[in-house]
Amino acid sequence: MLLDQAEAVLRERGIDALSLRELAREAGVSHGAPRSHFIDRSALLDALAERGFVRLADEIREAAAREPDDYARALHAAASAYVRFAVREPALLDLMFAAKVDAPSQAVRNAAERLFDTMTGIMSAGVGAGADDAGDVGRLTLLLAATVQGISALVTSRRITMPQGEALIDDAITRFLLGPSTRR
């Protein structure tokens, strides 16, 4: 599909190298052909961001599902999967969280919402098992989302290395789970 090709360019050569005309050339169609599918370049980017949110949600859900018995390990697996996604698709993650001048489209908004719902699901599984204190799960999830997104940003912008990012995940989860409610 056209989006797959666009995603590959995004991954390998960054967003600046993503050109509708080049995409059309490589697909063997005329330069105006993509317009039937995406009215704009930004419509293409929106579609990519939307797919990115769906894929990211899938990946962290699967990662967490592989650790059904240990809440802390499940959280760590999900967070780690998030950062690994970021390392694999840095330009795509940038796109997903880009600060555009106009508000994000409804489709992107929904996809982002689904990612957050997935995270909430992972979090509340632990709360249900009593591994975390009750309280507002939504807020905690938001905090986790922000932290993991921030760690990803630091890694993809080359401020810290991937191992440092993993260490940060450890720190974050430790303080999440064992934070105000328990001593060590």
Add this chain to the structure above:
Amino acid sequence: MLLDQAEAVLRERGIDALSLRELAREAGVSHGAPRSHFIDRSALLDALAERGFVRLADEIREAAAREPDDYARALHAAASAYVRFAVREPALLDLMFAAKVDAPSQAVRNAAERLFDTMTGIMSAGVGAGADDAGDVGRLTLLLAATVQGISALVTSRRITMPQGEALIDDAITRFLLGPSTRR
């Protein structure tokens, strides 16, 4: 200066609207003139990012300095200043933490390092006063940096509102920094 003008465009119309030729036009010079100052468009963007890091570091330092007696309040002030910077200059923050294909330039790297040093300074002031547990201040600072950056990303990408961001700052400081060593 040329950079001031570029920053204004970045703030008001986003990165896609930032064109060397338009900058030259508005400055009343020929389209090739900016080349004397910046070899590339990306060199211009690098210079903007560098300035952004310096300004952000200044702002959080000043914010923290306004609360010299209360560690928690100083931390909150610094984090809040960070997010406010993000809201004021969303495109610039994107630029500063963009995942470019090639490694960031030395100048940008240094400026980012200075921001982190500033954060470390704010953090260690509290550690010195015994308001936080000792341990690895660098790691905690990194965690704070990541969290605040993540909160900023969520706010600027319109996933959450500014008040929600403020609430997250509260949560983060309570859980991450005052968490393990204190009860509530």
Add this chain to the structure above:
DNA sequence: CCGCAGACTAGACAGTGTCTAGTATCTAGT
């Protein structure tokens, strides 16, 4: 006084996104 480096002009080039008009093809609906 000379030379030279730095800022600038002006023109060219390839490339881009976007718009338009026209064509082919496939798909209902009657």
Add this chain to the structure above:
DNA sequence: ACTAGATACTAGACACTGTCTAGTCTGCGG
């Protein structure tokens, strides 16, 4: 079975863009 319409596409044009080049002007240190 025929028609109307939607959909994917072509081809050309337009206004832009970044980048490169050669040449000019100007101010300053030797």
